[in-house]
Amino acid sequence: MGKAPDVRVRRVYDAAQRDDGSRVLVDRIWPRGLGKDAAALDEWCKDVAPSTELRKWYGHDPAKFEEFGRRYRAELRDAEHTEALRHLRELAGQRPLTLLTATKDSDISAAAVLRTELSGA
Template identity: 40%
Template sequence: MIKLKRVYEEPSEEDGYRILTERLWPRGVSKERAKLDQWMKGVSPSPGLRKWFDHDHDKWEEFKDRYRKELFGSEAIQELIDIIQKEDTVTFVFASKDEEHNSTVVLKDFIEQLLSQ
């Protein structure tokens, strides 16, 4: 099972294996408070794509397409799949205030589609 959770929410036992899926460390959060098992920068959007998107909802559909193309070429995806297949629960941790329009939502959907094939 893959869950999503903001890094600013309190970690819990139900989160299972916690992976930060952001390229940049979230502001105002210590490593102790984040309680992460892993930080996987390689599954986040490229700096250029992240800056281009800039959380602009008008760019959301194109962002999803561009990001999926980046994920197809990512070596980190196989590492992430290996972790997911070993763990009962994996929580992708993200910093965005927008819980519906962020790269981690796209990543979760992408991984779930790969695993369902």
């Protein structure tokens, strides 16, 4: 059995680190006030982001995070999301993968749910 992929979550507004590996923005909406060059990302994978309806329902309310995670994991199984998730799995298998989000509290973000899905934790 191989080792678990190295998947991290960081804010897209933070400076890139040398060991970030592939830097992928996983938000559906481009981060406010951030230029494309300043983002220093390898790609923008908006197809893996939660649906607009789910994102608006959640509203980053910490009390809703557990239910948000359950609903988001269900969305990740639908046809719209599976290809994007497969792509992220491939990237994570090649080198470290840093999932970028504009969310202020990345511990209760969609990127955190994705990290768990991708690392098998």
